[in-house]
Structure formats: structure tokens, C-alpha cells
Amino acid sequence: MNDYDYHVPTDIRFGRGKINCLKTEIGKYGKKVLLVYGGGSIKKNGIYSKVYEVLEKFEIYELPGIEPNPKLSSVRKGAEMCKNYGIDVVLAVGGGSTIDASKHIACAAFYDGDPWDLVLDRTKITAALPVFTVLTISATGSEMNPGAVISNEETKEKLEINHPLLYPALSVCDPTYQFSLPAKQTAAGCVDIFSHILEQYFQPNDGAFITDRLSEAALKTCIKYGPQAVAVPDDYEARSNLMWTGSIALNHLFTFGKGGGWSVHPIEHELSAFYDLTHGVGLAILTPAWMKYVLSDATVKRFAMYARNVWDVDDEDDRAAANAGIYLTERFFKELGMPSKLSDVGIDDSRLAEMAAEAVRTSSLSTRAYVKLDASDVEAIMRMVL
Amino acid sequence: MNDYDYHVPTDIRFGRGKINCLKTEIGKYGKKVLLVYGGGSIKKNGIYSKVYEVLEKFEIYELPGIEPNPKLSSVRKGAEMCKNYGIDVVLAVGGGSTIDASKHIACAAFYDGDPWDLVLDRTKITAALPVFTVLTISATGSEMNPGAVISNEETKEKLEINHPLLYPALSVCDPTYQFSLPAKQTAAGCVDIFSHILEQYFQPNDGAFITDRLSEAALKTCIKYGPQAVAVPDDYEARSNLMWTGSIALNHLFTFGKGGGWSVHPIEHELSAFYDLTHGVGLAILTPAWMKYVLSDATVKRFAMYARNVWDVDDEDDRAAANAGIYLTERFFKELGMPSKLSDVGIDDSRLAEMAAEAVRTSSLSTRAYVKLDASDVEAIMRMVL
Numbered sequence: 001m002n003d004y005d006y007h008v009p010t011d012i013r014f015g016r017g018k019i020n021c022l023k024t025e026i027g028k029y030g031k032k033v034l035l036v037y038g039g040g041s042i043k044k045n046g047i048y049s050k051v052y053e054v055l056e057k058f059e060i061y062e063l064p065g066i067e068p069n070p071k072l073s074s075v076r077k078g079a080e081m082c083k084n085y086g087i088d089v090v091l092a093v094g095g096g097s098t099i100d101a102s103k104h105i106a107c108a109a110f111y112d113g114d115p116w117d118l119v120l121d122r123t124k125i126t127a128a129l130p131v132f133t134v135l136t137i138s139a140t141g142s143e144m145n146p147g148a149v150i151s152n153e154e155t156k157e158k159l160e161i162n163h164p165l166l167y168p169a170l171s172v173c174d175p176t177y178q179f180s181l182p183a184k185q186t187a188a189g190c191v192d193i194f195s196h197i198l199e200q201y202f203q204p205n206d207g208a209f210i211t212d213r214l215s216e217a218a219l220k221t222c223i224k225y226g227p228q229a230v231a232v233p234d235d236y237e238a239r240s241n242l243m244w245t246g247s248i249a250l251n252h253l254f255t256f257g258k259g260g261g262w263s264v265h266p267i268e269h270e271l272s273a274f275y276d277l278t279h280g281v282g283l284a285i286l287t288p289a290w291m292k293y294v295l296s297d298a299t300v301k302r303f304a305m306y307a308r309n310v311w312d313v314d315d316e317d318d319r320a321a322a323n324a325g326i327y328l329t330e331r332f333f334k335e336l337g338m339p340s341k342l343s344d345v346g347i348d349d350s351r352l353a354e355m356a357a358e359a360v361r362t363s364s365l366s367t368r369a370y371v372k373l374d375a376s377d378v379e380a381i382m383r384m385v386l
Numbered sequence: 387m388n389d390y391d392y393h394v395p396t397d398i399r400f401g402r403g404k405i406n407c408l409k410t411e412i413g414k415y416g417k418k419v420l421l422v423y424g425g426g427s428i429k430k431n432g433i434y435s436k437v438y439e440v441l442e443k444f445e446i447y448e449l450p451g452i453e454p455n456p457k458l459s460s461v462r463k464g465a466e467m468c469k470n471y472g473i474d475v476v477l478a479v480g481g482g483s484t485i486d487a488s489k490h491i492a493c494a495a496f497y498d499g500d501p502w503d504l505v506l507d508r509t510k511i512t513a514a515l516p517v518f519t520v521l522t523i524s525a526t527g528s529e530m531n532p533g534a535v536i537s538n539e540e541t542k543e544k545l546e547i548n549h550p551l552l553y554p555a556l557s558v559c560d561p562t563y564q565f566s567l568p569a570k571q572t573a574a575g576c577v578d579i580f581s582h583i584l585e586q587y588f589q590p591n592d593g594a595f596i597t598d599r600l601s602e603a604a605l606k607t608c609i610k611y612g613p614q615a616v617a618v619p620d621d622y623e624a625r626s627n628l629m630w631t632g633s634i635a636l637n638h639l640f641t642f643g644k645g646g647g648w649s650v651h652p653i654e655h656e657l658s659a660f661y662d663l664t665h666g667v668g669l670a671i672l673t674p675a676w677m678k679y680v681l682s683d684a685t686v687k688r689f690a691m692y693a694r695n696v697w698d699v700d701d702e703d704d705r706a707a708a709n710a711g712i713y714l715t716e717r718f719f720k721e722l723g724m725p726s727k728l729s730d731v732g733i734d735d736s737r738l739a740e741m742a743a744e745a746v747r748t749s750s751l752s753t754r755a756y757v758k759l760d761a762s763d764v765e766a767i768m769r770m771v772l
Binding site for chain 1 (some may be wrong): 387388389390391392393394395398399401402404529555561594595596597599600602603604607610611623627630631634635639642643663664675690
């Protein structure tokens, strides 16, 4: 196992009605709350009015309209509000995008320059307001980690900001809040969770046995409950298992003792930066192509292990087992209703080279990924699913 | 999944040489350190002098001689020292016993009455000094949880104290520190870890799929690396996998969404309270007997699941699979060199009834255990392994 520092201070309140704790817990920090959310779904499903009921004695300032790929302009607006109103706590009610924007706002509130500076240079982050979250879609794991992905609409960059100060102080995870989630979003969220685990699983370190086995446990959970949550949106067992799996999928548990750079996420980030595609949809299209592209004599043992331990493939031949695992992964995404081609989502070959170059430039694809990829490799992977 | 609150704020520093962080990290809290440790092993293996090297600018006060089942008298002494010297940080260098005593000392330092009061009534815990740990044996998981087990030598009680203030602030987990551990201690530690996972796994809630699968991953890790660490004491891969597994085995990850009372631990606590037996040895003797005793039509499905998912038993008949799982568990403990009878460790039937009554009185065995047990059940289980 590689050396690892693990420190996840987020307080998780998991279960029905846990939102009621916000009155006491936010109250420890102050009275002025910046309520950050996305579209109108939290008004339809009642969470919005529940927040006002629980926080009736607080001063709430609203920042609605956070985009699916949260934009720098929203962060700028939120940071200004924090400064102008003397906000004590940022409360994100939504999914990864809302939480990510809230984290960036929380640290930008203490920074005099443009918030984008903090993305480009994390050493400029010196303080952050406490971020509380009420999770409404399981996908990014942002409710239990210190990362956020922000899109700069001017430069077309989609980059990560990551700092220990950005762990949410507390996250309310009530599985019933996802009962009203459309099937498409449930499915895309499940693919995102699955991909987070894969990114950490497909790394060269074979000595982190415990971490590999834990990862397989979580992958199996996605396989069991993803389709079930899509089919029966109010299945509490499916929602709750997916919800907790989504949180631990990206709170460093599955990278403990491993490490290394990610592969499919940086490529997908370009798709959604250029085309505003749903992140999980892009991952579903790209993942099987990436698997086929990097499968080789050097990687076949790990792919075969994946196939046997996650998919119960019993083929003794490593290459055959690996191919079966990739096939079953592809079939799983299809079962979730995901498209499998870029053309299915309106992406042609006109900007592939540009996106491939950006993916390599803005990530560690060519330096620290499981199989190092240059721009021509990335373009080739995208061409496999045109 | 049951509702669950999860908040583990301990900062884990895992890997070779991580002890060097103590200078900076303890320095954040002050200069006066109470160094708590057990026998002389940390002097032989160099950790003791390393601590002094790292903390050369600190004022160190020593509390050596913490017993394998830490005694209240040691806690009293430590709490007095904290008060008299104005200690800023309690630094536990050792295994679970040393860490447990340190936690109790840390909160007793803020309490005017006898420290035992805090064990009997946790609401009297209002503050605690930060506890830092340097882990030298993987077993109890105390380095990443808020619990401690203390023996009152006057009343012959061995009870748990548990409070959120007692999470260690930071734990140094350097697998090389266990290279010099005797095989017996390595084995007993592995059984303790294994048992912690079983206690949480054998609970009636079948809806926490993710938690059950994570637990099986950790059990498999014990099975793979326990014997390996016993056979090759300086095998880094074995030591590191067991070390991290031991920490997460009891940091609530494997009880998330489950819950319920424990079964074998409360019985074993009486064995070691009455006979000063090594905890892991008592667990190895009792666990298979408990399994056989509680196996029934009501529990057979979970035992069969355990056998199939942890031990790769492929018998389709539930009862046969369950029995195979129990047999393999018993064989595993023997492979680790554990005794299998109470008579092997000098315990006869003279105090069984007394211990059984105490086990039921001081635990939730008869109210919240997987299979509820009264004193006659507990005595019957002990008689199975006389």
C-alpha cells in the first residue's frame, strides 16, 4: 500500500427527516445563511419549504439557478453576496453542481480577487465559510469530499478546485429526497458513482488488497441498485444503498493506499465543457471505449480481476475474462438507459482534436493515469464511439 | 438501511515515517505532552527514542506501564498528572490498551470526581484533551474511534466508555512499527479485527447491502494477510493491509445502516476481566461456539451468505454452507495459532455462571444482540469450549 493521509471531517446525517438537525447545527455558526440551489425541483418536491420551516429563525439569502455544470459567474455572484451580507454559513440544497458552486463560493468569500484565481492556485485559499449540504441526487460525492468542479464560461475551461477547507461541515443525506428524481438523472448519477470507483480501481498498485475489495463491494452495489432505483424511484433500499455508496465512492476510501491520475473523467470534462453534456452520460459513452483502448498484456490481469470479482465472470483465461467484464460494463450502462455513441448526444468529430488536446493539457492523463494517454490516444478513444 | 449518523474526524497519517508529523501537529495544541505507553517494547524497537527525537522541543511527562487490559488505577494516575502539570496533549504510543487508557485520561483531566464516574455516566464528559496516537499493534481500532474499554480492578468490571469527544485527533499508522511484533500478538490482533467485523455483520438488517459487502471485503483481507503477517513479520503488504483494515473495522463503516448489540465481545470481556486473558485469544475460543449456538432457521441465511461471500463456499444448501463457514472460521483461528478451548488457557467451569451473569448484566446481550441470549445461553456457549 502506498502512504496515505486520510482525514474526512464531514458529519453525515443519513436517513429520513435528518434535515431537522440543521436548526441546531447551522445555529452553532450563526444566523445568516446563503441558500444555494439549482432549478425549481426543490420547490416542487417540498425540500425548499422544509428548509424555510427548519430555519425559520434564520436570515436566509438566496442564490438560485446554479447550472448543471456550475459556472464561474454564479460563484462570483455568491461570493459577492457572502461579502455584502456577512454570511455565516453556505447551505447547498441540491446535487454535485450546487454543492461544488457552494464550496467555491465559501472560499471565494474570503478572497479579494477573482474567484477563478483560487482554481488556478489553491495556495490562495486561506479560509472558507462552513458549507452545509442537503443532497438531492447521488452522483458526484461532493457531499463528503473537498473537491469542486467549476466551468469558466469565458475560457471554456472546466477545472477542479480542491482544498481540505472545502469538506462540507455537515451533509444531510435523506434517501427519500431522491424519490422524485427522473430516471435519467438517477441513471446518470449511478454511472458517475460507478466511474469514480473505476477511476480509483484501475491503478497499477496491486498491494492495496483491502482497497480493491472495498471498491468491488461498492461497484456491486451500483450494479444491484442502479437499475432498481431507475425502475422503482421510491425504493428506499435502492436509494439508500446508492446514496451511501455515492458518498464513499469519492471520499478517498477507495484510493487509500493507491493513488494515481484519473482517465475517463478528464476526457469527459471536455465533452461537457464544450457541449454542456450531462456528466454521467458522457462517462457512460466513454468508459467502455477507454477500457477497450487500454486493455493490453500490461493491464489484462487487473481487468480480469475486475470481471471476476465484480461481474462474477468465471472464465479462467485472463483476456477472455477481461473482455467479458468490459462487455458487461457496456451492457450495464445500456440497461440504465444510457446512450452509447457521441452521435446520440449530438457530438460530431469537428472538435475532437481540440477537446483531446484540452483533456491532456488540463489533467494528468499523460503523466499519472493508469495507462498514460496523449492527445492522439484521447482522440482515438473518442473516435471509437463517434 | 437504518438511519445513521457518521462523523469520524480522526486524521490518519498512514505509512513509513509518518511519525515526523507529530512535531507540527501536536505543536498546534501546545508544548506539554503526556506520553502514555505500556511495557518496554517501544524502547526495544526504537519508537520511544524516535518520539523524543521528533518532540525534542516539547515538555514530555511519562505515564508508562499501561496494562494489557488497562486499569482504572492507571487512568487515575494519568488524570492527576494532566491536572498537576497542565498537560496540552495526551500522546498514546502503543496498542488498544494504551490508547483506551489515554482517552479515558483525556476526559478525566476535565472532571473533578473519580474517573470511573465517566464510565458509568457519559453525560458527565464535557471536555477532553486532544489524544494523539502512534499505533504499534492493529487490533482494537481504538486509533480511529471514540470508544475505550477500562477495567475496574476493585469491582472486577470491564466496561466501555464512548463519547464523540474521544476520537483521537490524529493517529500515526506506520506498518513498519509492527515488524517486531510477536506472532502471538499479531494473531490475537487479527482475531480481534475479524471479530469486530463479525459483530457488525451478524445483525438482522438485510437492507444494508453496501455495508455487508464492505464487511466481507475486510474479512477476506484478514483471512489473506493474518497468517502472512504471522509467518513473515516484516511483510509490509500484509502489515499495511491488516493495519488499515483494523482501523476501519471499528470506525462505524461496517455498522452504517445496521446497528444492534454485539454478542461475542461482551462474553469475552468477562473472560479477560476474570482471568486477565488476551482479548483476541478469548474471542478465538468463543466465536465458533457462539456461531454454532445461534445457528438456526432464523439465522441460517446470513450464515450461508457469510460462508459463500467470505469463504467462497459453493454449497447450495444453506445449512450445509453455514456449517462449512463456521468450520472454516474455526480452522482459520487454529491456523493463526489460537487455542480453541478454555482449558487451554487455564479456565475451568468454576466461575462460568458468575461470568455469564455479568456478561448479560453489563451488555445488551439479552436485549439487542443478533440472537438474544440470557445467562443460561451464555453459560452453555462457554461450556461448549471447556
